[in-house]
Amino acid sequence: MILFWVSVILSTSLLLPSNTEPETQKVKQRTLRQKDLDIIERYNGMCMQGQMGPPGREGNPGVNGIPGTPGIPGRDGAKGEKGECMRESLEEPWTPNFKQCAWSALNYGIDLGKIAECTFTKMRSQSALRVVFSGSLRLKCKTACCQRWYFTFNGAECAGPLPIEAIIYLDQGSAEFNSTINIHRTSTVEGLCEGISAGLIDVAVWVGTCSDYPRGDASTGWNSVSRIIIEELPK
Numbered sequence: 001m002i003l004f005w006v007s008v009i010l011s012t013s014l015l016l017p018s019n020t021e022p023e024t025q026k027v028k029q030r031t032l033r034q035k036d037l038d039i040i041e042r043y044n045g046m047c048m049q050g051q052m053g054p055p056g057r058e059g060n061p062g063v064n065g066i067p068g069t070p071g072i073p074g075r076d077g078a079k080g081e082k083g084e085c086m087r088e089s090l091e092e093p094w095t096p097n098f099k100q101c102a103w104s105a106l107n108y109g110i111d112l113g114k115i116a117e118c119t120f121t122k123m124r125s126q127s128a129l130r131v132v133f134s135g136s137l138r139l140k141c142k143t144a145c146c147q148r149w150y151f152t153f154n155g156a157e158c159a160g161p162l163p164i165e166a167i168i169y170l171d172q173g174s175a176e177f178n179s180t181i182n183i184h185r186t187s188t189v190e191g192l193c194e195g196i197s198a199g200l201i202d203v204a205v206w207v208g209t210c211s212d213y214p215r216g217d218a219s220t221g222w223n224s225v226s227r228i229i230i231e232e233l234p235k
Contacts, residue, residue, distance in 0.1 A: 098230060098232065102225060113206065116205050116226065117228075118230060119200060125198045129194075129232060130233055134186065134227050135226030136186050145169075147168050149165065169210070205220075
């Protein structure tokens with residue numbers, strides 16, 4: 001490209017008129033030559049592009065920028081399905097707790113009072129006690145009479161929910177207490193009692209009268225085995 005412009009300039013010089021031209025023509029020629037020289041100098045200052053150099057090293061990490069402003073709160077999601085209610089028990093596995101007291105032949109003929117007792121250690125306050133008395137019972141009297149056999153816990157009848165009892169009522173009795181109508185039958189008094197605190201419990205069987213009826217001649221545990229069974233149960 002530079003050679004092209006040099007040749008142009010030389011051609012122009014050859015075509016210029018001789019010294020016989022007027023002075024104004026010489027001034028124009030000098031101006032044209034100056035422009036040509038400027039063009040040549042400009043292009044002489046241009047360099048050809050060389051090969052690309054190797055990549056530079058990575059610079060040091062920049063400092064943290066200014067924290068951005070909080071974004072717009074998101075919308076509430078769709079309501080999920082109702083989950084199942086799960087109950088986790090933290091109590092220890094239930095351990096059986098029971099006791100039995102037995103007598104070969106009580107032969108107890110009282111009409112009012114305690115017949116037999118059996119102590120028991122209750123492990124939990126929230127549990128229930130199942131009690132059973134099994135033995136022969138008898139009642140006789142001249143006229144209508146009624147007797148009641150019942151349980152007590154530390155001297156008090158069950159209140160959770162109601163007393164544990166059994167009765168015998170006799171309407172047509174014998175003319176005398178020692179008559180031949182004298183039937184002994186093995187019977188059971190049984191029930192559950194709640195609301196008893198943990199600890200040592202005195203479980204007892206008593207005999208007494210029925211309300212609004214006279215007392216008869218009672219007998220308990222005649223000529224046979226009698227027993228009290230106590231068992232602690234979870235609620």
